[in-house]
Amino acid sequence: MTSKTPSDPVPRGELTIRALRLFLAVEETGSIHQAAVRLGQSVSGVSQSITALEKTIGAKVFDRSVKPIVLTAVGALLAPHARHILAAVAHAQIELAEMNLSGLPALNIAIIDDLDVSLTPVLVGALQKRFDKCAISATSGRSDEVISRLEIRQADIGVTALLPVDDSAFTAEVLLTESFILVAARGRLKVNDRLLEQLSKVPFIEYSRSLPLGKRIARHLKRVKFAVSSNIALEATRSVMAMVVRSQGWTITTPLNLLDAERFLPDLDIHPFPFVNDTRSIYLVARGNELGRLPQELAVACRAILREKVEPQFRAVAPHLPFALTVMPD
DSSP: OOOOOTTSOOOOOOOOHHHHHHHHHHHHHTOHHHHHHHHTOOHHHHHHHHHHHHHHHTSOOEETTSSSOEEOHHHHHHHHHHHHHHHHHHHHHHHHHHHHHTTOOEEEEEEEHHHHHHHHHHHHHHHHHHOTTSEEEEEEEOHHHHHHHHHTTSOSEEEESSOOSSGGGEEEEEEEEEEOEEEEETTOSOTTSSHHHHHTTSOBEEEOTTSHHHHHHHHHHHHTTOOOOOSEEESSHHHHHHHHHHHTOEEEEOHHHHHHTGGGGGGEEEEOOSSSOOEEEEEEEEETTTSTTHHHHHHHHHHHHIIIIIHHHHHHHOTTOTTSEEEOOO
C-alpha cells in the first residue's frame, strides 16, 4: 500500500459532456435560471453542476457577483474547447446515426392535415426509393396531434405548425411562413368601406378553440381588441368554408388552410388581414441526432415541393397577396 505525499495531485471528478453543455448554456444566456429553462432542468440542479465543474477544474469559471454573470479568465479559456468538444460529439452522433439508417426497419411520418395531400405522397415515394427495405408509414392530423406522436415516439418525423415544449430534444427546420387572411362569401364585403364595421354585422364562422389554430386566432382577436361573437365553431377547414358560403359570413384562416378547401374558392373572396397581422411557421421536426442528416435533406425536399406546387397555387387564387405565403430558402 502506497501512501500519498503532499506533492500528489488532489483527486478530482471527470469532465463530462453534460457538464460542458450546461457550462455553455449558462455562458450563452448569462443566467443560471435561463440556462435551466432552456435545458428543461431545475435551477438548483444547474447551479450544483456548475459548482461540481469548478471543483473538477480547480477554479471558478463564472463570476456570479454580477448580472448577467460573466466568464472568468479560466472560463474564457474553457469555452472554445467546450464548443470544439461538443461539435465533435455531435458530428460523431450524426455519422453513427447515418450508418444505422441503412438498416432502418421502419420510419413513421406525421403531417398536418393542411399539407397531407401535397406533401405526403411525394415524401413517402422519395423515402421508399432511398430505404427500399424500410417500412414507411404516414399519418395526418392536427399540429398538436403531430407533436404528441413525436413525443411518444409514434412518429420519427413531423411536419407541424407547433414546436415541442421541450425543443432541446428535437431539431426543427422551418419550411414556410404564412400570414393570416380574411375570407368572406363572394361579394359580401365592400373593400375599403368601413370594413371592420361591416365585419361586426356579418356572421363570423370560427375554428373550434379546441384546435391550435382556433386558439391562436381567438387570442389574436383579443389582442387587437376586436370583439366578435360567434355561434358557430367548426374543426375542419372544409366545414368552416362551407358554412362561410352558406351563411354569407366571414372567417380568419391561413393560405394553407384555404387551399385545403379548394372546392369552395369560386364562392369566396380573399381579403388582406384587416388587423395587425400575425404569422405562423410550418416546421419539419425530428428527434435530435437520431436520423443523421435525413431531416435536413427532407426539409430541402419539402421546400422544393412547396415552391413547385403550393406557392404558385396560392398566388393564382390570391395574386394581390404575394407575401402571405413564403417558402423558406435552403
